[in-house]
Amino acid sequence: MEKAIGLGVVGLGRAFTLMLPTFLQDERVRLVAAADPRSNAREMFSRDFNAPAYEALEDLCGNPDVEAVYIASPHQFHAEHVRVVAAAGKAMLIEKPLAISLADCTRIVELAAQTKVPVIVGHSHSFDGPVLHAAAMLNSGIFGAVRMLNALNYTDFLYRPRRPEELDTRQGGGVVFSQAAHQIDIVRLLLGGLIDKVRACTGSWDSSRPTEGAYMALLTTHDGAFASATYSGYAHFDSDELMGDVSEMGYRKDSTAYGAARSRILHMDAAREAQLKIAGNYGGKDYRFKASPATPYHQHFGPVIISAERADIKLTPEGLVIYSDAERKFVSTPKRPVPRAEVVDELWDAVRLGLDPLHCARWARATTEVCIAILESAQTGKDVALQFQVAPSRPVPNPDERELRDEYDH
Amino acid sequence: MEKAIGLGVVGLGRAFTLMLPTFLQDERVRLVAAADPRSNAREMFSRDFNAPAYEALEDLCGNPDVEAVYIASPHQFHAEHVRVVAAAGKAMLIEKPLAISLADCTRIVELAAQTKVPVIVGHSHSFDGPVLHAAAMLNSGIFGAVRMLNALNYTDFLYRPRRPEELDTRQGGGVVFSQAAHQIDIVRLLLGGLIDKVRACTGSWDSSRPTEGAYMALLTTHDGAFASATYSGYAHFDSDELMGDVSEMGYRKDSTAYGAARSRILHMDAAREAQLKIAGNYGGKDYRFKASPATPYHQHFGPVIISAERADIKLTPEGLVIYSDAERKFVSTPKRPVPRAEVVDELWDAVRLGLDPLHCARWARATTEVCIAILESAQTGKDVALQFQVAPSRPVPNPDERELRDEYDH
Numbered sequence: 001m002e003k004a005i006g007l008g009v010v011g012l013g014r015a016f017t018l019m020l021p022t023f024l025q026d027e028r029v030r031l032v033a034a035a036d037p038r039s040n041a042r043e044m045f046s047r048d049f050n051a052p053a054y055e056a057l058e059d060l061c062g063n064p065d066v067e068a069v070y071i072a073s074p075h076q077f078h079a080e081h082v083r084v085v086a087a088a089g090k091a092m093l094i095e096k097p098l099a100i101s102l103a104d105c106t107r108i109v110e111l112a113a114q115t116k117v118p119v120i121v122g123h124s125h126s127f128d129g130p131v132l133h134a135a136a137m138l139n140s141g142i143f144g145a146v147r148m149l150n151a152l153n154y155t156d157f158l159y160r161p162r163r164p165e166e167l168d169t170r171q172g173g174g175v176v177f178s179q180a181a182h183q184i185d186i187v188r189l190l191l192g193g194l195i196d197k198v199r200a201c202t203g204s205w206d207s208s209r210p211t212e213g214a215y216m217a218l219l220t221t222h223d224g225a226f227a228s229a230t231y232s233g234y235a236h237f238d239s240d241e242l243m244g245d246v247s248e249m250g251y252r253k254d255s256t257a258y259g260a261a262r263s264r265i266l267h268m269d270a271a272r273e274a275q276l277k278i279a280g281n282y283g284g285k286d287y288r289f290k291a292s293p294a295t296p297y298h299q300h301f302g303p304v305i306i307s308a309e310r311a312d313i314k315l316t317p318e319g320l321v322i323y324s325d326a327e328r329k330f331v332s333t334p335k336r337p338v339p340r341a342e343v344v345d346e347l348w349d350a351v352r353l354g355l356d357p358l359h360c361a362r363w364a365r366a367t368t369e370v371c372i373a374i375l376e377s378a379q380t381g382k383d384v385a386l387q388f389q390v391a392p393s394r395p396v397p398n399p400d401e402r403e404l405r406d407e408y409d410h
Numbered sequence: 411m412e413k414a415i416g417l418g419v420v421g422l423g424r425a426f427t428l429m430l431p432t433f434l435q436d437e438r439v440r441l442v443a444a445a446d447p448r449s450n451a452r453e454m455f456s457r458d459f460n461a462p463a464y465e466a467l468e469d470l471c472g473n474p475d476v477e478a479v480y481i482a483s484p485h486q487f488h489a490e491h492v493r494v495v496a497a498a499g500k501a502m503l504i505e506k507p508l509a510i511s512l513a514d515c516t517r518i519v520e521l522a523a524q525t526k527v528p529v530i531v532g533h534s535h536s537f538d539g540p541v542l543h544a545a546a547m548l549n550s551g552i553f554g555a556v557r558m559l560n561a562l563n564y565t566d567f568l569y570r571p572r573r574p575e576e577l578d579t580r581q582g583g584g585v586v587f588s589q590a591a592h593q594i595d596i597v598r599l600l601l602g603g604l605i606d607k608v609r610a611c612t613g614s615w616d617s618s619r620p621t622e623g624a625y626m627a628l629l630t631t632h633d634g635a636f637a638s639a640t641y642s643g644y645a646h647f648d649s650d651e652l653m654g655d656v657s658e659m660g661y662r663k664d665s666t667a668y669g670a671a672r673s674r675i676l677h678m679d680a681a682r683e684a685q686l687k688i689a690g691n692y693g694g695k696d697y698r699f700k701a702s703p704a705t706p707y708h709q710h711f712g713p714v715i716i717s718a719e720r721a722d723i724k725l726t727p728e729g730l731v732i733y734s735d736a737e738r739k740f741v742s743t744p745k746r747p748v749p750r751a752e753v754v755d756e757l758w759d760a761v762r763l764g765l766d767p768l769h770c771a772r773w774a775r776a777t778t779e780v781c782i783a784i785l786e787s788a789q790t791g792k793d794v795a796l797q798f799q800v801a802p803s804r805p806v807p808n809p810d811e812r813e814l815r816d817e818y819d820h
Contacts, residue, residue: 147613147615147624148640150626152560154722197791200628203557203717218626224611228626228638230638234722237733242652259735305564307642307644309615311646312564314647323646323647323648325669327669328669381607381793383791383792
């Protein structure tokens with residue numbers, strides 16, 4: 001194998017905490033530097049990885065060991081941070097949401113186009129193995145055109161510890177920016193990317209957490225396919241029970257822990273809640289790195305059922321159930337030993353092999369456009385027409401074939 | 411108990427076949443006459459029930475034993491048959507859909523209002539015990555206002571044996587008229603009845619069965635609640651697997667029978683298929699009455715999840731799962747020994763007790779209006795505003811209390 005990609009990290013918060021197991025286990029990347037305004041996070045990083053941690057992004061970009069930068073800063077800083085990193089000619093992995101305005105998304109798209117640095121936007125759950133597997137299978141055409149898709153997810157998202165701005169839609173808070181970014185990315189990938197119009201409703205039902213906690217969106221494509229996406233983060237019904245009690249992160253869930261998220265923050269003021277969040281993430285006082293135990297399950301983002309002309313496909317945490325004209329059968333999606341290895345696949349393919357990323361800036365702008373349209377349609381009560389939609393830049397890789405190639409490479 | 415209601419039946423076809431177990435087992439009704447153009451069906455009825463069977467509805471209406479008429483003729487005859495029965499001053503149970511045009515629905519509404527005869531429209535699955543149970547519980551207000559609802563159903567509807575007109579939307583064929591009539595009735599009852607606007611898409615993906623086989627609808631209410639209803643009758647994914655493998659009729663399903671509906675009619679021409687349908691129903695050569703074996707399960711119409719301000723409720727074939735702020739708990743819905751006893755409840759309450767039916771003509775017109783709006787929105791790609799919506803005419807009875815009253819009555 002070629003040399004691991006030297007990765008610098010901007011922002012050692014929640015997103016980094018969730019990606020760390022991947023960076024530690026995937027031999028194709030190596031953490032070589034970080035930038036964060038919090039000194040305790042910097043100190044922890046330097047100690048853990050024997051690598052420099054800077055206060056300023058510019059200094060990180062000046063480090064020649066850094067080949068690619070993982071931009072995991074709060075999304076309001078993304079456009080500015082992309083400018084700095086692109087100017088330094090480094091490849092980028094940018095956390096979702098790419099940005100929360102189309103103007104910022106377009107700035108990033110243009111920076112990527114001008115500087116020709118590879119840009120990958122993720123992780124999002126459209127990188128999950130079964131999603132890619134289904135997309136590759138549908139692209140092959142064996143089941144005819146995709147006609148309808150139903151996606152739903154009921155979680156406790158709104159009651160996880162939050163910073164105040166995460167409960168303010170104008171600052172990118174709420175489930176549309178945070179969670180539709182996953183669900184719509186999945187829907188777009190499976191429908192072929194080109195959403196035509198969006199009609200949606202949003203719900204904000206808890207005045208103590210005054211942002212969208214739920215939405216329903218009806219999406220239509222130019223060629224007459226349609227999809228329904230439903231999300232609730234109100235910590236009541238948990239749709240993981242429809243996924244075999246497997247959690248979003250791919251672990252068997254303790255189903256006796258009902259109500260834990262809500263009761264944990266009950267009677268807690270905003271400042272204490274924000275501290276609780278910080279304390280549990282990288283650099284925080286309660287943070288302890290736990291190596292991810294092996295899991296047979298893929299990560300997922302709730303039940304998804306795709307209807308093509310000659311088959312329905314249901315995503316599961318282990319693969320796909322295919323309901324064709326002739327038979328119902330389960331097809332296992334190969335489970336990579338490294339969680340979210342699919343994100344590193346795209347980074348590796350872009351940086352080492354020069355391939356266009358699937359989750360490029362234009363792709364992510366199109367997903368953000370749908371999210372913004374969900375908010376707009378909920379306000380106006382009308383369809384919102386879209387203009388930045390794109391198809392995948394290349395065929396979706398079939399996880400089956402990827403595994404074979406990886407085995408050959410190593 | 412007071413004397414059983416003498417029931418005359420118009421149309422001894424599929425709908426009657428499905429209601430027969432109810433009429434045979436429920437002591438509150440007695441089959442006293444029938445009308446049907448098919449002589450073999452009439453002969454079978456006279457033999458089975460030792461009761462007259464007429465060719466003409468007028469003759470049935472002239473029979474003094476007939477207190478109420480079950481109008482189970484094809485829906486294009488409903489308006490005319492209602493006119494005849496109303497003129498005779500008899501109560502009516504009218505099969506859904508009430509009619510397939512708003513003009514016909516309005517004729518029926520006006521006939522009912524002018525003659526003051528009780529009109530009940532059903533059976534539909536909004537009579538199912540858990541639906542009524544959830545509606546009664548939500549009406550009580552303990553969980554706050556209903557804000558969102560998700561209903562879906564994936565069946566083999568389109569591949570069950572059909573007469574040609576059942577595959578022609580202009581004649582009331584397709585899943586919108588036949589199946590949305592159930593699903594929308596459920597959604598309306600749980601949301602409070604008053605749908606404001608409809609945005610929908612329909613799918614017609616099999617040119618050999620050229621009618622709508624699928625739809626997705628986004629419904630909004632005046633007070634900002636919203637619902638998504640998804641249906642596919644394309645015989646691929648079967649959402650009964652999300653209902654514990656319990657069928658629509660409340661029986662444990664044989665999950666090895668995948669693909670049976672499609673393969674049964676494969677290579678069959680339209681005439682043979684229509685014969686197959688007729689043969690299996692009352693009066694047909696293959697028809698054998700089978701007493702319904704006891705089942706612990708309620709009938710259902712696919713997964714439904716309701717989100718109120720302080721709880722989500724999931725319908726199951728045995729009752730409700732309530733996911734409130736504090737706890738998740740299962741609440742059993744009392745299972746009546748007679749299937750669809752809830753339909754006879756409304757008939758009995760109207761004819762013997764003089765109560766307004768919940769499933770009255772105005773209620774059914776409002777559901778039909780939504781169905782027609784689904785077709786219209788799919789054509790225009792826009793929201794359709796509604797004008798005939800009504801709230802339930804009386805509080806939804808709680809099945810728990812009904813059972814107590816019935817026990818007391820007997």
